[in-house]
Amino acid sequence: MELVCPAGTPASLHAAVDAGADVVYCGFRDATNARNFPGLNFSRDELRDAVRYAHKHDVHVYLACNTYPQAGIEYIWQAAIDDAVAIGVDAVILADIGLLRYARDRHPDARLHLSVQASASNEEAIKFYHREFAVRRVVLPRVLSLEEIRYLNHRIPVETEVFAFGGMCVMAEGRCSLSSYATGESPNMNGVCSPAAHVHYEERDDMTVSRLGDFTINIYDQNEKVGYPTLCKGRFRAMNKSGYLFEEPTSLDVTAILPELAEAGVTALKIEGRQRGKAYISQVVSAFRASLDRISQGQLTTRSSLSTLSEGQSDTTGAYRRSWQ
Amino acid sequence: MSESHPSFTPFLLISPFVRNAPRALVQKICNHAMATMHTRHKAVFERVTERETFALLIAPTDLDMMFYLKIDPDQPELRPVCHPSEEPVAARISGPLPALLELLQGKSDGDALFFSRTLRIEGRTDLVVALRNALDGEEIDLRTAVSNSFGVASPAARVMLRFAETLYGQVQHDMDRSAHALTASLERRLGGLDKRTTAQAEAMSRIENSLQRNSRRAKPAQTTSPKDDFAFNDHT
Amino acid sequence: MTKSRLVMGPILFHWDEQRKHDFYAQVADEADIDIVHVGEVVCAKRMPFFDKHLPDVIERLQRAGKEVVLSTLALVMNGRESDQIKEITQMPDLLVEANDISAAGLLAGKPHVIGPYINIYNESTLSYFEDQGAKRISLPWELPMTSIARLCETRKSAEIEIQIFGRMPLAISARCYSARARGLHKDGCRYVCGDHIDGMDVATLDNAPFLAVNGLQTMSSHYVELSDSIEDLQNAGVNAFRLSPHSLDMTCVAQLYRQLLDRQISADELRQNLKNMSLPMAFSDGFLHGMAGAELRNTLGQGAE
Numbered sequence: 001m002e003l004v005c006p007a008g009t010p011a012s013l014h015a016a017v018d019a020g021a022d023v024v025y026c027g028f029r030d031a032t033n034a035r036n037f038p039g040l041n042f043s044r045d046e047l048r049d050a051v052r053y054a055h056k057h058d059v060h061v062y063l064a065c066n067t068y069p070q071a072g073i074e075y076i077w078q079a080a081i082d083d084a085v086a087i088g089v090d091a092v093i094l095a096d097i098g099l100l101r102y103a104r105d106r107h108p109d110a111r112l113h114l115s116v117q118a119s120a121s122n123e124e125a126i127k128f129y130h131r132e133f134a135v136r137r138v139v140l141p142r143v144l145s146l147e148e149i150r151y152l153n154h155r156i157p158v159e160t161e162v163f164a165f166g167g168m169c170v171m172a173e174g175r176c177s178l179s180s181y182a183t184g185e186s187p188n189m190n191g192v193c194s195p196a197a198h199v200h201y202e203e204r205d206d207m208t209v210s211r212l213g214d215f216t217i218n219i220y221d222q223n224e225k226v227g228y229p230t231l232c233k234g235r236f237r238a239m240n241k242s243g244y245l246f247e248e249p250t251s252l253d254v255t256a257i258l259p260e261l262a263e264a265g266v267t268a269l270k271i272e273g274r275q276r277g278k279a280y281i282s283q284v285v286s287a288f289r290a291s292l293d294r295i296s297q298g299q300l301t302t303r304s305s306l307s308t309l310s311e312g313q314s315d316t317t318g319a320y321r322r323s324w325q
Numbered sequence: 326m327s328e329s330h331p332s333f334t335p336f337l338l339i340s341p342f343v344r345n346a347p348r349a350l351v352q353k354i355c356n357h358a359m360a361t362m363h364t365r366h367k368a369v370f371e372r373v374t375e376r377e378t379f380a381l382l383i384a385p386t387d388l389d390m391m392f393y394l395k396i397d398p399d400q401p402e403l404r405p406v407c408h409p410s411e412e413p414v415a416a417r418i419s420g421p422l423p424a425l426l427e428l429l430q431g432k433s434d435g436d437a438l439f440f441s442r443t444l445r446i447e448g449r450t451d452l453v454v455a456l457r458n459a460l461d462g463e464e465i466d467l468r469t470a471v472s473n474s475f476g477v478a479s480p481a482a483r484v485m486l487r488f489a490e491t492l493y494g495q496v497q498h499d500m501d502r503s504a505h506a507l508t509a510s511l512e513r514r515l516g517g518l519d520k521r522t523t524a525q526a527e528a529m530s531r532i533e534n535s536l537q538r539n540s541r542r543a544k545p546a547q548t549t550s551p552k553d554d555f556a557f558n559d560h561t
Numbered sequence: 562m563t564k565s566r567l568v569m570g571p572i573l574f575h576w577d578e579q580r581k582h583d584f585y586a587q588v589a590d591e592a593d594i595d596i597v598h599v600g601e602v603v604c605a606k607r608m609p610f611f612d613k614h615l616p617d618v619i620e621r622l623q624r625a626g627k628e629v630v631l632s633t634l635a636l637v638m639n640g641r642e643s644d645q646i647k648e649i650t651q652m653p654d655l656l657v658e659a660n661d662i663s664a665a666g667l668l669a670g671k672p673h674v675i676g677p678y679i680n681i682y683n684e685s686t687l688s689y690f691e692d693q694g695a696k697r698i699s700l701p702w703e704l705p706m707t708s709i710a711r712l713c714e715t716r717k718s719a720e721i722e723i724q725i726f727g728r729m730p731l732a733i734s735a736r737c738y739s740a741r742a743r744g745l746h747k748d749g750c751r752y753v754c755g756d757h758i759d760g761m762d763v764a765t766l767d768n769a770p771f772l773a774v775n776g777l778q779t780m781s782s783h784y785v786e787l788s789d790s791i792e793d794l795q796n797a798g799v800n801a802f803r804l805s806p807h808s809l810d811m812t813c814v815a816q817l818y819r820q821l822l823d824r825q826i827s828a829d830e831l832r833q834n835l836k837n838m839s840l841p842m843a844f845s846d847g848f849l850h851g852m853a854g855a856e857l858r859n860t861l862g863q864g865a866e
Contacts, residue, residue: 009462011431038451039372039458068682071711098685118680120662122637124646128666143735148639171732171779172636174680177703178731178772181781181854184847186703188680196451203447213853216765226440229450232732236771237764239742241554245763245774246738248553249440275454277461280434309437325736325747555741 001261002268003292004062004161005285008040008275013050015278017059020289024054025062025093026274027191032080033064034117035274036191048087060090064274066115067191068096068174078102085110093139094118095174100133113161114138117174117187126156137161139270142169142252145322146260153265162261164254165284165306166272168318170232170247178231182213194230210234225249227311249312255288255304257317258295280309332421335496336387344389351405355392359403361470370398372459379452382409384419396456416448423497431461565795565822566595567815568699568722568803571602571632571658573730574775575755581611584806585618589625592812593819596801597622600632600649602660602678604737604776605642606750619655628656635660635678636733636777658699669693677701677724677803678733682708684715691719697801698722702729702785705851706793713798720800725787726814727805728760728773728780729854738774750776758808759840770843771855781854783845786835788821788828789859790849795822809840832862 005021007013016024027033029041042050047063054061063084069077077099084092085107092110094100095117103112116139120126129135137159140149153160171178173187180186183198194212202209210218210229217234220226227233227249236245254261254269261269269292271284287306307315318324331337343351363370373396380402383392391409395402406412418425424443427433435457438444446453569588572581588597599618601608615631622629637646643663650657650667659665660676675681675690677699690698699722700709713721737747739754739761754761760773760780770782784807787794791802802822804814817834820826835842847856 008458011462011464037458038376038455039462068680069685071683071708071715074683074685096680096682096686097689098683098687101685101689118662119636122643122661122663123640124643124663124666125637125661128662132666143636143638145735151640170736171734175635175678176732177701177729177848177854178779180703180848181729181731184851184853184856189682189703196454197449199450201445201447201450208445214855215769215771216767219766223442226442228436235553235766237766237768238761238774241552241742242766243553243555245555245742246734246736246779275458276436277428277434277457278431280437283434308441309434311440313440319735322748323746555744 001258001266001292002161003285003288004268004270005281006166006271006274006276007050007281008035008037008273009278010042010046010050012274012276012278012281013061014053015281016285017054017057019282019285021059021285023060023062023090023268024050025064025270026050027064027066028080028083030076030080031189031191032067032069032077034066034115034187034191035064036067037196037275040275044083044087047084047089051088055088062091062093062113063089064093064115065099066093066095066117068117068188069099070189074098074102078106081107081110091137097133100129100135104133111136115174116141116163119172119174121172123152123155126152126158130156130158137267139163141173143172143319145325146257146264146320147322149261149266149320150264159267160265161268161270162254162266163252163318164258164261164269164271164288166251166276167228167230167311168247168250168252168316176232182215182231184213194228199229225313227251233311248314250314250316251310251312252318253304253306253310253315254317254320255291255306257320258291261320262295276309283309332386333500334387334421334423335493335500336385336422337500338496340387340389348405351390355403355405359401363401365470366463366465367398369456369459369463370396370401372462373452373455374398376455377452379415379449380413381453381456382406382412382414382417383425384409384417385422385425386419387421387423414448416446416450416453418444418446418453420444423493426467428457429460430465430467431463435461563800565799566720566801567593567819567822568596568801569594569598569811569815570724570727570803570805571598571600572806573603573728573778573780574758574760574806575604575607575610575752576758577755578611578614580758582614582618584811585622587812588815589622589627592815594627594804594815596628596630598630598632598658600658602632602635602676603733603778604754605634605645606747607752607754607776608645630656630658630674632658632676633660633664635676635730636735637661637663638735665690665693665695672696675699677722678730681712684712687712687716687719691717695719699724699801699803702731703848703854706790706797706849707851709794709799709849710797716798721798722801722803723787723794723799724785724803724805725791725794726803726818727784727807728782729785729848730775730778730780731772731854732779734777734779737776738779739776742774781845782843783855783857784842785846785848786832786842786844787846787849788818788831789846789861791821791828807840809838813838829861834862836862 002022004023005016007024007026013024027041051061065080081103091113093113093115095115112135114129114135119141121141126138139161179193185192185195187193198213200211207219232246233249378397380395391406393404393406619629646664658674658676660678675695675698697720740750743753754776760775763772765771773780817831821831845857848854850858
């Protein structure tokens, strides 16, 4: 399986290439990608240098242009595609249908991948994107179980890429307005979820209170391990109970089920975390490189050693195991 | 919050000396560090201040001193701070100095330090994130910077530095062990106490909940301790 | 300007058969509604309960002069659900609303409706679906007025619809949160989502109302209420206005909005009337104004205060 790794800065891209990535994906420094965080991402020049460096090491570069263009300023997203193709990236990752049509018409030779933000979670949806826009690979939503993935791979004419490590979206990606409900900024429109500018920490008695916009999303004590102040990973009250209603602070780690994913016909493994530092990139990419190499030599399982990098310092195999639902 | 819990790092041992060090000397070191950083990594300052210039309070939890850091592309500033509450800062970062230095060099992952509560942030989280991202995009090597700073990048200086680092590592190891021995039994007892408190708070919240319902944008009510009533065992 | 059409969206909650029957009977006989949506959008596990009654319900609504649309699942995850979608989209003489790309693809070439769960944020995407045969397009909840206006300007012929009343669906998941709140897994959910006919209230730890859980779906705690902007929406070119069913008297709600659309009552009067109804509701219209969705720009309906 191909190892697809994140890079939020040129330094991270170098780290990923050096640690054994097969592919590095990144985005431009604007609202055209789903990690539009302050101080992150690539200028045109930086991407050009990055592609040169990666190609020299036989590593591919994908550009994520996976937010939904706003009405009236679609040209910003279209320019991102044009520039990425001109720079020579190996694939463009898209979610918006208008943009897919643009890319197909304007750059018929470009390799198009369907972003997880398009939330193509079934056979018909994937066939649709393949038929209409000649999409060559689909990044599967994190809501599918291993059996569902295996079933799909037997029935669709495109490659599949699945999330292997990092942040867990418990909601279907690209179909979630929780962040904009609390802050006015959403993954689809702004490329951010629960953005830092709307996060506030407050000390109350001996506890830390994290607030997103006007809403308290968690309260924890001094020693508790935490995750990102993401809305769906907060504590709430319902039915006279309180706690992590949607998901505990945890990260995805598929190390334990790598052989099963390979057997299910998955083409590529995606590591989440363009917002993470190069230390994270080096550690996670090397660990997965080593695991994949061991598996290709016939070893059946491997154990992960990455939990210190995870939210809440804990891991899950998420929806891949049906019991998660 | 951080004042009451110093971090057990070797810097704690030199903390009394730092506290009593002449301010002028500390200031001089700060100025030098800032000037070096500014000349070697100007891009960081430019990247972070694309939207605004701002100041941070850096609070090493193993040092009896805090620092004011102004992120300004033309006139950055780093100085020790006597009255932290009076400084107009956008955010405050606290954590043990070794963690802060590793972060500066991109050797450890800021988010992981945050998840483990090693690092704490109050105030404008977005600016701290921006700074972290910009720092991470640079190749910052403190060892070279420090040895260059001693005038000559002499092999002797490098040997001294490496010796200091090794010594530091050993001291840290020893301190971790004694800290663990000191706190383990205490933690066990507190754990039991904590369970009882949680049970009581739970009962309280049930009563509270039946009393008050559906007030839109309720005022921050009494904080009950967080619980995990919905927890499934979906972790490995 | 053509007459604004009022749409009764699909019932999003797991109401029992009797409640659904009563609801559609009332809508057929009494409500001043142009279009009625039927069908299950949230969870395939709920479908067997009411699907058998659908032919009768559809016929009754049609007899009452309503345009009937069959809404489909928002999240289609496995082969069985895919097959169901295929079957529905092949039904002759029935207008179908696509809420997942799978359905949209299968409906291409014949008249259909694009539901608010399909991501349409810009002109190119809107134009694509018009080319595929969409005759009405219900826009996503988080779109601001500027985008809505722009989309209305550039559309060719499709009707553009906005939800103006009811809790807003904000997210959908493979995981069932109604079940999880009871310590159950989805596979053994015991249909506990049916216990909350307007969704299960979710508050912050500070007891501020925040969200509402409806099985796989997470909704806003606040009810979107756009009476304050109805004229702007009409002027921009929005021609269909969706009400999302709740447990309060929806015939009455429909009548209020009908009167508002026809300029017979003011937004103030409408809001005051809603407040006097049996269901306690907090309102919001933040998305429309480019703010946090939970925000409310103007407090209406305060009467003479």
